[in-house]
Amino acid sequence: MNLTVLGAGAWGTAVAASTAARHSTLLWARDAAQCRQMQAARENVRYLPGVPLPADLALTDDLDAAFAHARGDGLIVLATPMAGLREMLQRLPADAPGVLWLCKGFEEGTGLLGHEIARAVRPGATQVGILSGPSFALEVARGQPVALVVASQDDALCRQAVDAFHSDAMRIYASNDPVGVEVGGAVKNVMAIATGIADGLQLGLNARAALITRGLAEMTRLGLALGARVETFMGLSGLGDLVLTATGDLSRNRKVGLLLAQGLPLPRILQELGHVAEGVACAATVLKRAQASGVDMPITEAVVRVLEGRLQPPQAIQELMSRDARREGA
Numbered sequence: 277m278n279l280t281v282l283g284a285g286a287w288g289t290a291v292a293a294s295t296a297a298r299h300s301t302l303l304w305a306r307d308a309a310q311c312r313q314m315q316a317a318r319e320n321v322r323y324l325p326g327v328p329l330p331a332d333l334a335l336t337d338d339l340d341a342a343f344a345h346a347r348g349d350g351l352i353v354l355a356t357p358m359a360g361l362r363e364m365l366q367r368l369p370a371d372a373p374g375v376l377w378l379c380k381g382f383e384e385g386t387g388l389l390g391h392e393i394a395r396a397v398r399p400g401a402t403q404v405g406i407l408s409g410p411s412f413a414l415e416v417a418r419g420q421p422v423a424l425v426v427a428s429q430d431d432a433l434c435r436q437a438v439d440a441f442h443s444d445a446m447r448i449y450a451s452n453d454p455v456g457v458e459v460g461g462a463v464k465n466v467m468a469i470a471t472g473i474a475d476g477l478q479l480g481l482n483a484r485a486a487l488i489t490r491g492l493a494e495m496t497r498l499g500l501a502l503g504a505r506v507e508t509f510m511g512l513s514g515l516g517d518l519v520l521t522a523t524g525d526l527s528r529n530r531k532v533g534l535l536l537a538q539g540l541p542l543p544r545i546l547q548e549l550g551h552v553a554e555g556v557a558c559a560a561t562v563l564k565r566a567q568a569s570g571v572d573m574p575i576t577e578a579v580v581r582v583l584e585g586r587l588q589p590p591q592a593i594q595e596l597m598s599r600d601a602r603r604e605g606a
């Protein structure tokens with residue numbers, strides 16, 4: 277199968293590297309200079325340093341050539357941050373084959389999830405879906421084991437994703453609950469910021485477990501309000517990705533929380549990070565969508581106020597701890 281991966285950040289590069297030995301894979305970088313650098317060094321020095329690119333991975337900065345590579349029965353993988361998803365969907369040719377996106381979040385401004393953007397931009401297109409789950413780019417690029425979930429209403433697309441990605445190092449599970457998979461992927465980033473803050477303040481392992489568990493409850497409440505199925509939140513894109521991102525020090529969102537706890541200003545944190553942190557981009561949007569659906573998300577609300585500089589990290593924890601007692605599950 278011919279695979280085209282659009283977006284040469286850490287994750288797009290890792291995913292493209294993981295399929296290159298089995299499928300003809302072309303990775304598109306929007307920045308011509310970065311593309312030349314990767315071709316010369318056979319390494320993505322800017323976004324995934326220290327990992328040699330497989331010899332059979334092809335690189336281009338020509339978008340038409342990237343589309344042509346997947347024409348027919350290929351697969352296009354959109355690997356930009358959420359902020360770039362709409363534009364990439366708009367640029368797809370009318371005869372695009374199956375399309376999967378990898379970004380995790382709600383779109384700023386519209387508050388839409390990926391599948392909702394796809395429905396708006398390409399009405400009637402059925403061969404669309406998301407590939408998500410607990411997966412740090414560096415580990416995937418090194419060929420370490422990982423399990424992911426592909427979610428789409430289109431069973432044929434799910435089968436094609438399994439054909440494309442399932443391998444000795446990567447297990448692919450299929451789901452027909454894109455709402456649940458996308459809500460999990462978006463909200464876990466906000467919870468990773470919260471857990472980073474708690475760990476940065478050295479509040480202990482009990483506090484960390486409490487945040488993860490109550491974060492899962494928030495994520496599930498929002499997902500159910502938006503039409504997801506409860507069991508999806510017990511799966512790879514829910515609990516799985518929440519645990520990974522909230523506890524794994526490779527997470528950029530967790531790192532944001534750790535540095536906020538140290539008192540660093542957000543602009544400086546983002547500058548030092550050098551990568552996208554989707555939880556920062558979408559926390560306020562998650563909260564707005566929750567409020568519009570009548571869903572209570574106190575941890576998300578605390579994260580939003582800290583990110584906006586309206587609350588200091590220690591006060592955020594204090595406020596969460598001083599909430600009234602309630603029944604678990606409520």
Ligand SMILES: NC(=O)C1=CN([C@@H]2O[C@H](COP(=O)(O)OP(=O)(O)OC[C@H]3O[C@@H](n4cnc5c(N)ncnc54)[C@H](O)[C@@H]3O)[C@@H](O)[C@H]2O)C=CC1
Nearest residue numbers: 284285286287288356357358359360379380412413551552
């Ligand atoms: N890095 C990881 O371990 C994983 C990342 N993801 C998700 O994949 C998405 C991409 O993440 P990374 O590759 O890690 O980010 P990154 O920060 O490493 O790279 C972002 C890439 O997107 C490009 N880009 C930035 N803004 C853009 C825009 N508006 N339009 C088009 N291109 C744009 C940049 O030039 C860069 O090539 C995010 O939504 C992230 O949550 C999902 C799973 C794992």
Ligand SMILES: O=C(CO)COP(=O)(O)O
Nearest residue numbers: 409410411412527528529
């Ligand atoms: O989505 C991810 C792991 O599944 C990556 O998380 P970060 O964006 O926080 O690094």
